[in-house]
Amino acid sequence: MDSSAPAILLGLDPLWLSTAIFVATYALLISERVHRTVAAMLGAGLMILSGIITQDDAFDGVDFNTISLLTGMMILVGITQRTGIFQFVAVWVVKKAKADPRGILVTLATVTAVFSAFFDNVTTVLLIVPVTLLVVDKLEVSPYPFLYAEIFASNIGGTATLIGDPPNIMIGSAVGLSFTDFISELGPVVVCIHFAVLLVIYLLWTRQLTSSPEARARVMAFDARGSITDTVLLRQSLAVMATVITGFIVGEHFGLQSGSVALGGAALLMLLFTLGRTGKEQSARVQEVLAELEWGTILFFMCLFMMVHGLKASGVLTLLGQQMVGLTGGDLQVTAFATLWLAATASAVIDNVPFVATMIPVLQSTTAHLGGTEQMAPVWWALSLGACLGGNGTLVGATANIIVAGFAERAGQPISFGRFLLLGLPVLLLSTIIASGYLYLRHFA
Amino acid sequence: MAITDHVQCSAIMHSPPTHLYVDSTVQEAIDLLVEHHMYNVPVVDRDEIFVGEISARRLMGLLLPVSLSMEQGLKQTSFMRESLADIKRRLDSVKSHPIAPYVATDITVVYPDSPLIDALMLLFHKYIRIPVVDRNNGRLLGGISLITLLRAVEAPE
Numbered sequence: 001m002d003s004s005a006p007a008i009l010l011g012l013d014p015l016w017l018s019t020a021i022f023v024a025t026y027a028l029l030i031s032e033r034v035h036r037t038v039a040a041m042l043g044a045g046l047m048i049l050s051g052i053i054t055q056d057d058a059f060d061g062v063d064f065n066t067i068s069l070l071t072g073m074m075i076l077v078g079i080t081q082r083t084g085i086f087q088f089v090a091v092w093v094v095k096k097a098k099a100d101p102r103g104i105l106v107t108l109a110t111v112t113a114v115f116s117a118f119f120d121n122v123t124t125v126l127l128i129v130p131v132t133l134l135v136v137d138k139l140e141v142s143p144y145p146f147l148y149a150e151i152f153a154s155n156i157g158g159t160a161t162l163i164g165d166p167p168n169i170m171i172g173s174a175v176g177l178s179f180t181d182f183i184s185e186l187g188p189v190v191v192c193i194h195f196a197v198l199l200v201i202y203l204l205w206t207r208q209l210t211s212s213p214e215a216r217a218r219v220m221a222f223d224a225r226g227s228i229t230d231t232v233l234l235r236q237s238l239a240v241m242a243t244v245i246t247g248f249i250v251g252e253h254f255g256l257q258s259g260s261v262a263l264g265g266a267a268l269l270m271l272l273f274t275l276g277r278t279g280k281e282q283s284a285r286v287q288e289v290l291a292e293l294e295w296g297t298i299l300f301f302m303c304l305f306m307m308v309h310g311l312k313a314s315g316v317l318t319l320l321g322q323q324m325v326g327l328t329g330g331d332l333q334v335t336a337f338a339t340l341w342l343a344a345t346a347s348a349v350i351d352n353v354p355f356v357a358t359m360i361p362v363l364q365s366t367t368a369h370l371g372g373t374e375q376m377a378p379v380w381w382a383l384s385l386g387a388c389l390g391g392n393g394t395l396v397g398a399t400a401n402i403i404v405a406g407f408a409e410r411a412g413q414p415i416s417f418g419r420f421l422l423l424g425l426p427v428l429l430l431s432t433i434i435a436s437g438y439l440y441l442r443h444f445a
Numbered sequence: 446m447a448i449t450d451h452v453q454c455s456a457i458m459h460s461p462p463t464h465l466y467v468d469s470t471v472q473e474a475i476d477l478l479v480e481h482h483m484y485n486v487p488v489v490d491r492d493e494i495f496v497g498e499i500s501a502r503r504l505m506g507l508l509l510p511v512s513l514s515m516e517q518g519l520k521q522t523s524f525m526r527e528s529l530a531d532i533k534r535r536l537d538s539v540k541s542h543p544i545a546p547y548v549a550t551d552i553t554v555v556y557p558d559s560p561l562i563d564a565l566m567l568l569f570h571k572y573i574r575i576p577v578v579d580r581n582n583g584r585l586l587g588g589i590s591l592i593t594l595l596r597a598v599e600a601p602e
Binding site for chain 2 (some may be wrong): 084087088091126130131133134137138218221222223224225226227229406407410411412
């Protein structure tokens, strides 16, 4: 522990005190009685006030690369979504599928997966689900297969890239895994899982996925181009997104971290979004973009990092790491599979962000026992796969799930916790089995 | 009352107000709105206790696909193609439904003894008409709108 740290409150053992603060914060997070940002702020504050870490230590614990990447991507998606591109693509693929419910199921879910891989899952479902509800309403088919497929696709698609889901951002940043590492390692298995899950949904609802020619004609009358609100901004957004993704891929060769690339892209797109306007208009546009940023989420991440840093400083996480090595016998394969299944189970029930924030330092402390940083790679992939796919297990497993359930409720077709579980749990099981097989074949066979 | 006196809502409210019952149908609500050219109508239960309001905007929502009228629904609709038959089909499907689910119940009310300025601020910021209800039993007594106010101000002393 830092020698400059102040005296511990009442002379208590920092190991126990930090554990108590951590467990209490986790309990608040799980109970959902207190907003997650407030819970994390309390946890971080108590770590400092009780003298476990100093304020400077707490700030050192924050992974600002993750914070920058998260903030930068929020700005990029916030501006890009104004162009109507999400709806355009959704309507376009519906028409490409000739408004056939079976084709639409596959195309809309795949579009959801692809958008979730590059933008955040919540924004993706917020924009795709209303189009879906409109289309199924016109086709007079049940919305359920489509809504389930989109929930699963958003969590599965988000697993594929460094920027797809916050756990990947945290893992990539902490371990130094690049955009290319993620997509080449996880891309293939994500494609397999996505289509396997779609097949299950297709088989379950196959008989209901039909529609009359009149209903299909109503949907075919849509004109996708009507979705685009601003073609100039669309071109600018797509160009900046392409530049940012290129930056993610080549940046690592120039020592450029993903957080800088994302924030740089965000600055560039904000410049294009405001350029040539009067001072007053510029100010209004900047305010609008910044007001849409999820400041609560950003603060949540920062406080979580501080709290976990307190736990790490007091030696709890190293102790947990030692326990883990003891349980797995220091065997890499056992550790990887244990991590995968533990992460999948935990993330189905609790927010995967605090789970992954805690697991990263625990696993880092075991690196030496498992043969070094390079040998550890399968464990990190296991953590990413488990944490991201776990969100499909229950209705509260991921924010996107809750958003879709909210839409379903407002459309008069509610998705209950129990009903979701009936499908979510088998889907989680299937995807974790596929992920296990993939990890085995790729790293241990 | 002299025109310089402090005025309470009871002094200018119109009564009894046109209203609907919570078990009225959507069709009855439409008829009333069309007949009286009203954009929001107070709704009471069978004991005449004020429940809320049904607005033309809410009824308008029934003519739209639910994915457009819902919270966080579609904003950009230029890709859609709708016919009058589509709109009529949606209206026909709800005409016989009771209005209860569409009644907004979070309506701010004033009491007969409330200062008139409270009602005027509500009209300025939010509402077209403010219901006036009995402070004790919640019964609907009347309403105050811009028209009511103008009539009172313009009236000869």
